[in-house]
Amino acid sequence: MWSFHIPTMVHFGLEVVKKHADFTECGSKAFIVTGKRSARASGALYDVTKTLTGQNVTFVIFNEVEENPSFSTVEKGASLLRNENCDFVIGIGGGSPLDAAKAIAVLGTDPEMTADDLYSGEIEYSLPVIAIPTTSGTGSEVTQYSVLTDNNGNKRGFSSFHAFPLSSFLDPRYTLTMPEQVTISTALDALSHSVEGELINNGANLMVKGFSLKTTGLVREYLPRVLDNPENLLYREKLQYAAMLAGMVIAHTGTTVVHAVGYPLSSRKGIKHGLANAVFLIDIFRRISSSAKEQVTKAIEPFENLDELSEFFKKLGINNFSVNIEEEEIREWAEKAAKAPHNQRTPGKLDRDFYERLYKKIKGVDE
Numbered sequence: 001m002w003s004f005h006i007p008t009m010v011h012f013g014l015e016v017v018k019k020h021a022d023f024t025e026c027g028s029k030a031f032i033v034t035g036k037r038s039a040r041a042s043g044a045l046y047d048v049t050k051t052l053t054g055q056n057v058t059f060v061i062f063n064e065v066e067e068n069p070s071f072s073t074v075e076k077g078a079s080l081l082r083n084e085n086c087d088f089v090i091g092i093g094g095g096s097p098l099d100a101a102k103a104i105a106v107l108g109t110d111p112e113m114t115a116d117d118l119y120s121g122e123i124e125y126s127l128p129v130i131a132i133p134t135t136s137g138t139g140s141e142v143t144q145y146s147v148l149t150d151n152n153g154n155k156r157g158f159s160s161f162h163a164f165p166l167s168s169f170l171d172p173r174y175t176l177t178m179p180e181q182v183t184i185s186t187a188l189d190a191l192s193h194s195v196e197g198e199l200i201n202n203g204a205n206l207m208v209k210g211f212s213l214k215t216t217g218l219v220r221e222y223l224p225r226v227l228d229n230p231e232n233l234l235y236r237e238k239l240q241y242a243a244m245l246a247g248m249v250i251a252h253t254g255t256t257v258v259h260a261v262g263y264p265l266s267s268r269k270g271i272k273h274g275l276a277n278a279v280f281l282i283d284i285f286r287r288i289s290s291s292a293k294e295q296v297t298k299a300i301e302p303f304e305n306l307d308e309l310s311e312f313f314k315k316l317g318i319n320n321f322s323v324n325i326e327e328e329e330i331r332e333w334a335e336k337a338a339k340a341p342h343n344q345r346t347p348g349k350l351d352r353d354f355y356e357r358l359y360k361k362i363k364g365v366d367e
């Protein structure tokens, strides 16, 4: 038995905002959530504000979302949204602004609520969220997740049916301005979602299996092409589609410990999210393979085996990754990784010692 449900209406294609968005269905005043630059640089903000104006929907822009968005940023946004009486939220950007938009849409409904409350008990209500991705990676435009960074610097995801965007608009033109490192990192995030999600799924949900197979194949084929031809819209479109499918995968499966071990690299060392997963993926999958070889081999299809996947990573230049980490940090992070709920979804028994070895392997030489 399996089920599949994504409540988000997806609109996909060139100039899709101008051609298909009817914002009057969402409310009369929009709260637009973005990062500092990319919403504008990608052209997405222009399309959205022009369309809103044409439809007589007023708006306020909150452009303060940083990478790995913090509790204080989403609380600030929510308070501004309430003061401005906005009745729906439009997130434009990578996963960071989209996740922040989801949190703000919930917090904006209740002045008593803090970001911490997003993690305790059921979320009962959210303003409608429209998601407009400018990266091809997180799949946040079709997931019920939002990942924030708490006041102690820990990345923490919350999950709620109310966090699924009402609709998403995917226009590959918005991804053309991504610098190479963002293109690589976000595509690797989509690939991680695909293979991690299918590892958990293990063939059980046929839709998930199909989407994972498709995603992994698309990233394998089109990431190298995009890197050779960054201006090619067709190639960019393939990656954007792949990332969305992978979002639908993890919406049904969650992610493995690969994501859990990557989190502190992003929140403490500023390493981009997709890269922070990818640097651990091969070692973790090899270890799992020692007790569940067939499951791993099937999860990474159409890659033939882990050697081929590892070779793919090598060509992207991520095999020699290192970062300065203190011994104390290694102990603390390994302890946390061993306690992460992702362990329950990941096959094989991975313990604290294993996580310590993983972090030690990428520890740079101290100056």
Ligand code: NAP
Binding pocket: 034, 035, 036, 037, 038, 039, 041, 042, 065, 066, 067, 068, 069, 093, 094, 095, 096, 097, 099, 134, 135, 136, 137, 138, 139, 140, 143, 144, 145, 146, 147, 155, 174, 175, 176, 177, 178, 179, 182, 185, 186, 189, 273, 274
């Ligand atoms: P991001 O953190 O949103 O953005 C990374 C950088 O790329 C920023 O500097 C951003 O600039 C820039 N950028 C984005 N789009 C661009 C474009 N079209 N042109 C030029 N620059 C662009 O990156 P992300 O990898 O998409 O998102 C990562 C976050 O999503 C993490 O916090 C991660 O934990 C989370 N995540 C969420 C889910 C989910 O299901 N909700 C799944 C996986 C990961 P600006 O700052 O100027 O915008």
Ligand code: FE
Binding pocket: 138, 189, 193, 259, 273
């Ligand atoms: Fe991710």
